Amino acid sequence: MGWDEIKQFISSAGEGLRADRERALLCAAYETLARRSELVALELRDIEFWPNGTGQALIRRGKTDAEGQGRVAYLSRETVKWLRIWLEHAEIADGPIFRGLIGRGHIGDALHPGSIAPIFKRVAQWIGMPARFVAEVSGHSTRVGAAQDLAELDIDLAAITQAGGWKSTRMPLQYADKINAARSGMARAAAATGRDESVSGEE
Secondary structure (H helix, E strand, C coil): CCHHHHHHHHHHCCCCHHHHHHHHHHHHHHHHCCCHHHHHHCEHHHEEECCCCCEEEEECCCCCCCCCCCEEEEECHHHHHHHHHHHHHCCCCCCECCEEEECCCEEEEECCHHHHHHHHHHHHHHCCCCHHHHHHCCCCHHHHHHHHHHHHCCCCHHHHHHHHCCCCCHHHHHHCHHHHHHCCHHHHHHHHHCCCCCCCCCC
16 A cells, blocks of 8 residues: 555545544555554654654664664654644544544544454445455565655665565565566666557547
């Protein structure tokens, strides 16, 4: 689930606490490339809002973070805006950022890692993704989508690996396979020789 899909949800989700949470959750998950466990572990103390409207998040827990030192992720103005809206409307002053919702207005405890995939699947359904794609959505879909978006923007592999907290480049390379195929030597050759132009008779 890349930024294009997240933008669709942001513009169509409407109002209410659930929409507020999902906007903030998607934006934070995407920009931090956080794993499910890291995402639900985020607390207010881990977020720093800067005067220029941007910010940063400290990702404290991760299966590759043996010393517990964490990693720092950049937060854009867009993400900070939705985080602030969610925190204000949910009246969260400390503790876990992303929490369950009971009914329409009651805020529960921190989300469980297992609740992330169902939320992402509901988002995918909401924006009209085909059923076969919705079935493939998982709790790390924003992580994959962010890695692919970065690869498409020609962000170097080392930066992508660092952003996602990976130990090696193996997984980022795997996630970027589709992007790499579209930019392969054969793809460039097809464009150069006209094989990717419209087939005769087609409009």
